[in-house]
Each structure stands twice: as structure tokens, then as C-alpha cells.
Amino acid sequence: MSILLPANLQQCPSPSLSPSTPLFSPCPSTAFSFGRTRLRCLRLVTSCVASVQSTVANGSAPAPAVVVEREQIRLGLPSKGRMAADSIDLLKDCQLFVKQVNPRQYVAQIPQLPNTEVWFQRPKDIVRKLLSGDLDLGTVGLDTLSEYGQENEDLIIVHEALNFGDCHLSIAIPNYGIYENINSLKELAEMPQWSEERPLRVATGFTYLGPKFMEENGIKHVTFSTADGALEATPAMGIADCILDLVSSGTTLKENNLKEIEGGVVLESQAALVASRRALTERKGALNTVHEILERLEAHLKADGQFTVVANMRGNSAQEVAERVLSQPSLSGLQGPTISPVYCKQDGKVSIDYYAIVICVPKKALYESVKQLRAVGGSGVLISPLTYIFDEETPRWGQLLRKLKI
Ligand SMILES: Nc1ncnc2c1ncn2[C@@H]1O[C@H](COP(=O)(O)OP(=O)(O)OP(=O)(O)O)[C@@H](O)[C@H]1O
Ligand SMILES: O=P(O)(O)OC[C@H]1O[C@H](OP(=O)(O)OP(=O)(O)O)[C@H](O)[C@@H]1O
Ligand SMILES: [Mg+2]
Known part of the structure; x- marks a missing residue:
């Protein structure tokens, strides 16, 4: 299996490569040309990657050795995109009002939580900053958490079902031509078309989860390319055989003549409240803050149904x-x-x-x-x-303490 590298590793310097040699092309059209030079480049890049992986694994950073002293607990909320408004609305429904002076200001306060400040960040950066210790808590999709968190043990899911941002990460193939009668991952993998020389080409933004999923499913002849969006166009453009992307209503797939297949769902996702283990165990006040947020969330979400x-x-x-x-x-x-x-x-x-x-x-x-x-x-x-249902104790609080071994 060959894995092309995430875009953020493209600049990795290698003395044997001319500066113009693309190590990783975000354009899928060049993604599966594996001549000798290409393989040599990839090997060089791989060793280069090993040295940077400790600090930049798909953009994620390792937890810091010590927790940096600061007064405030930091909560990261999505700065834009489909998760942004819903995150603020959920907190509002829990009587936690985020006071943002204007939409371009990236810091805000929640008067009900005076020891907490809100920082607006892109979802993937929330995960990275939880890992680097620059944020203590955050709301992100489980997809983003898995992709950028990469099972790092410092990341703890405090509440896994905030009831918005529902979608799933799934493989989709064309519903025409040679794929017309292909309806499962197994059938896709067994198609005679794929070989070492001509692997199955997958276009995805999920450069960690994609290869991991294919490997776990024993799919050998596969190669990956990435792009920042509109992946659904790549099969019709002839630059990928299938895509691995988020699906919610399924409209984008349908409009681009693509279909999902049995066994092709990598994960189900919705918004989650995530915390840094280190922050919860070592930062003064963090555990109390998370307890209060969790109580309010659980009381509201339970009542909501x-x-x-x-x-x-x-x-x-x-x-x-x-x-x-x-x-x-x-x-x-x-x-x-x-x-x-x-x-x-x-x-x-x-x-x-x-x-x-x-x-x-x-x-x-x-x-x-x-x-x-x-x-x-x-x-x-x-x-x-119903507005709130406060139980004697929130079930997730007990689970959190167990995860933290407290
Ligand atoms: N249909 C959907 N497509 C993509 N993401 C969705 C969808 N429905 C819910 N989500 C959730 O919203 C999150 C953020 O998606 P959004 O597209 O707003 O931001 P982004 O992909 O990080 O930013 P950008 O698309 O600008 O790079 C996803 O990670 C996922 O958890
Ligand atoms: O199942 P649907 O409801 O049609 O949603 C799925 C689409 O939404 C997302 O794209 P987004 O809108 O974020 O655009 P992007 O590709 O530019 O990120 C995702 O990458 C899919 O393309
Ligand atoms: Mg998007």
C-alpha cells in the first residue's frame, strides 16, 4: 500500500530532491505515478517524515511535558463552518452565553464561567491545540478528533453526543460503468482492475483514517490523494476511482452519481466535547469547570428528547x-x-x-x-x-473520573 503524504508535510526538506520536485501532490491527477524516482522520493520523504512525526502527525502535536501556567481555562469553539453556530447555540441552551464582541474577534467570554475563556479556532486546530496544551477543552466533530487526534491518549471525550454535526465518513464509488454492480467494500476490493501497478485510487481529506481503514480491511492495492474540497468530482474527472468523505444528507453524492457501499463506513460522527487529560488532571479549576459544563449539557440534552x-x-x-x-x-x-x-x-x-x-x-x-x-x-x-433534567449525578461525570483514574 502506498500512502501519499499530507499536504502539511510537502515542504519537508530533502537534499536529494530539487526544490521543484513535488513530494506530494494535492492534485489527485499525479497521485499514482510511481516510477523509480517517485518511489525513491517517497522513501526519502518517509525517513524525513519520521523525524517530524513527533511534532507534526497530520498536524497534531504531542502533549507538552508540563502544563503551562495560566489563570484561565481555555475552551476552543469552531470559528467557522457548519459547527460554529451550533456550538454557540448549544451553550446558550445550557444558559452559557458566549459574549463575542464581533465575529472577527477570536476570543470571547462566558460570564457564567468567569474562570473560562473561549477561543475560536478551525476544528482541526482545536484538536491540535488540545494536544499542544494551548486549549484545555473544545467542541469538535468525532471525525476531526479521530483524524487529527490519532488516538492520542491525552485526548479525552467528555461528551460524545452533543446532538449536532451528524454525519458519517464513508467510501463512495460511481454508480455507473464498471461499478454498476459493485455494492460492497469486499466487491470493490476484489475487482480485477486493481494491481500493484494500477492500485485503487482514493481521493480523501482523511489522510490518516483513510489508509488505516484500508489496511484494517486488508485492501492492499490502494493509493491515496488529497484535496481540500469538492472530492465528489474526482471520479468523474478520471483522477480517482472512489472517494472517502463525509456524508450527511447524501445529496452531494447523489448529484455527482456516486453511491455508498456496504462495509464502507469508516466512522459515525457528531459534535463532541473533548478535553486534554493533562489539563483536567493538572490545571487548577479545569475539572470543576468541566463538571459544570457537563452537568448543564447533560441536563439540557436529556430534556431535549x-x-x-x-x-x-x-x-x-x-x-x-x-x-x-x-x-x-x-x-x-x-x-x-x-x-x-x-x-x-x-x-x-x-x-x-x-x-x-x-x-x-x-x-x-x-x-x-x-x-x-x-x-x-x-x-x-x-x-x-422540558428544558432541563438534572439527575442526581451526571452519568458521564463518573465515566470521566474513571477515565482519568481519579
Ligand atoms: N455534510 C457534512 N460535511 C462535512 N462536515 C460535516 C457535515 N455535516 C456535519 N459535519 C461536521 O462539520 C465539521 C466541520 O465541517 P466544515 O465543512 O464546516 O468545516 P471544515 O471542513 O473543517 O472546513 P472547510 O470545509 O472550510 O475546510 C466536520 O468535521 C463534521 O464533523
Ligand atoms: O451529504 P451532504 O449533505 O451532501 O454533505 C456532504 C458534503 O458536505 C461536505 O462538503 P462541504 O460542504 O464542507 O464543502 P467542501 O467540500 O468545500 O468542504 C462534505 O465534504 C461533502 O462534500
Ligand atoms: Mg468542509
Whole structure:
């Protein structure tokens, strides 16, 4: 398997190469010409790469030996792109308001977290800066974390499902010509077209995950090229056989006559809250800050999927009403229904003919729950959104402490 090098290693100096010799072409059209010279170049580059890899592995940096002293905890948020607004909106929904004076200012404050400052960075730089110790926390897609974090143990996922930025990293091939009947990675790998001389050409921005995935799947005759965007054009341009890129709605693939294949998904991704292990264990205040952010996130995200349902139900006692409610599978709520007497005044006398029941219902199960409530005599059903659900302790906090071995 030959692996072309990430663009950020192109400038790697080598005395045997003329300055004009391209070591790695971001243009896929030159990506699989492996003459002798090319192979020699690659070997030279490989040894050169080994020496820089300790500091620049696909742009990621190793964790610093010591944590640099500073007063503030630093939270990295995406400066632009599709993750930027959603990150700020999520914090806002958790009552953490990011105060940015203007959109071109890359530092901001969160008044509710006075010991924390926000730094806006490109997602890949958030990962790099977590590794270099210049940020302590950050929100990024799991795809970016895997690509630029490269399983570095200093990176800890604090919350892996922030409920935005959903997409998956997947292989896509043309849906025409020789690929018409190819529907799985296995079938793609077994096509007679690929050989050492003419490997399968993959265009991808994921120069770490791509080769790793192919190797794990035993695909030998494969070569990679990279570009910064519009990868979906490369098969039709004749410069790649397939692509490995992010997919969310699937529109870009469809519009470019490409299809996904079985076994071709490298990873599922959504936004995550990530921290530097070193910062959490060594920086004063970092663990408290992460605890507060995590509590707010979990309370909001848990509530986000639920409705509060209130209904009245005729009955002789709270116990009898509870038995009827609990006979229905979708009406058990978070811990069970809350049932309270409804006091009515009739002919000058106060009596209890009805009970009010309050339950939390998953949004997806709402209509089913309303039907079940009606079936056991519920009436006057009121539905309202839930804002926060604070549990006794956030489950992810315990997981984090275990990861940190605290
Ligand atoms: N359809 C999608 N395509 C790409 N990324 C997506 C998609 N849906 C969600 N994402 C998430 O958004 C993140 C950032 O994507 P975005 O394209 O905004 O920035 P970028 O790719 O880092 O920047 P640029 O495209 O300008 O180089 C991705 O890493 C991924 O986690
Ligand atoms: O499945 P879809 O909803 O169609 O989204 C997938 C496309 O979105 C991303 O590109 P982006 O918009 O970031 O443009 P880029 O290629 O310039 O990065 C990604 O690289 C795909 O091309
Ligand atoms: Mg993009």
C-alpha cells in the first residue's frame, strides 16, 4: 500500500530532491505515478517524515511535558463552518452565553464561567491545540478528533453526543460503468482492475483514517490523494476511482452519481466535547469547570428528547390511577408517574374525583403515549417542552473520573 503524504508535510526538506520536485501532490491527477524516482522520493520523504512525526502527525502535536501556567481555562469553539453556530447555540441552551464582541474577534467570554475563556479556532486546530496544551477543552466533530487526534491518549471525550454535526465518513464509488454492480467494500476490493501497478485510487481529506481503514480491511492495492474540497468530482474527472468523505444528507453524492457501499463506513460522527487529560488532571479549576459544563449539557440534552405530559384521570384513589397508568408500556415516565389529587367543590363540598398525572415522555413516543393515556381514561392532556433534567449525578461525570483514574 502506498500512502501519499499530507499536504502539511510537502515542504519537508530533502537534499536529494530539487526544490521543484513535488513530494506530494494535492492534485489527485499525479497521485499514482510511481516510477523509480517517485518511489525513491517517497522513501526519502518517509525517513524525513519520521523525524517530524513527533511534532507534526497530520498536524497534531504531542502533549507538552508540563502544563503551562495560566489563570484561565481555555475552551476552543469552531470559528467557522457548519459547527460554529451550533456550538454557540448549544451553550446558550445550557444558559452559557458566549459574549463575542464581533465575529472577527477570536476570543470571547462566558460570564457564567468567569474562570473560562473561549477561543475560536478551525476544528482541526482545536484538536491540535488540545494536544499542544494551548486549549484545555473544545467542541469538535468525532471525525476531526479521530483524524487529527490519532488516538492520542491525552485526548479525552467528555461528551460524545452533543446532538449536532451528524454525519458519517464513508467510501463512495460511481454508480455507473464498471461499478454498476459493485455494492460492497469486499466487491470493490476484489475487482480485477486493481494491481500493484494500477492500485485503487482514493481521493480523501482523511489522510490518516483513510489508509488505516484500508489496511484494517486488508485492501492492499490502494493509493491515496488529497484535496481540500469538492472530492465528489474526482471520479468523474478520471483522477480517482472512489472517494472517502463525509456524508450527511447524501445529496452531494447523489448529484455527482456516486453511491455508498456496504462495509464502507469508516466512522459515525457528531459534535463532541473533548478535553486534554493533562489539563483536567493538572490545571487548577479545569475539572470543576468541566463538571459544570457537563452537568448543564447533560441536563439540557436529556430534556431535549422529552416532553412533559399532564393529564387528568377519573379514579377512586391515587393507587388505583397509578395501577391503570403503569399498565401501559409508554407511561412510566423517568422514575414513574407523579399523581396528585384534583380538588373540586361540588354542592359546597370539596371532593376528589380526578387525579392529575405528570410524566416525562420521549418525543418520539409522544403520540403513542397520548393514545395509551386516553385508553386508560386520561383527558385534558397538556404537553409542554422540558428544558432541563438534572439527575442526581451526571452519568458521564463518573465515566470521566474513571477515565482519568481519579
Ligand atoms: N455534510 C457534512 N460535511 C462535512 N462536515 C460535516 C457535515 N455535516 C456535519 N459535519 C461536521 O462539520 C465539521 C466541520 O465541517 P466544515 O465543512 O464546516 O468545516 P471544515 O471542513 O473543517 O472546513 P472547510 O470545509 O472550510 O475546510 C466536520 O468535521 C463534521 O464533523
Ligand atoms: O451529504 P451532504 O449533505 O451532501 O454533505 C456532504 C458534503 O458536505 C461536505 O462538503 P462541504 O460542504 O464542507 O464543502 P467542501 O467540500 O468545500 O468542504 C462534505 O465534504 C461533502 O462534500
Ligand atoms: Mg468542509
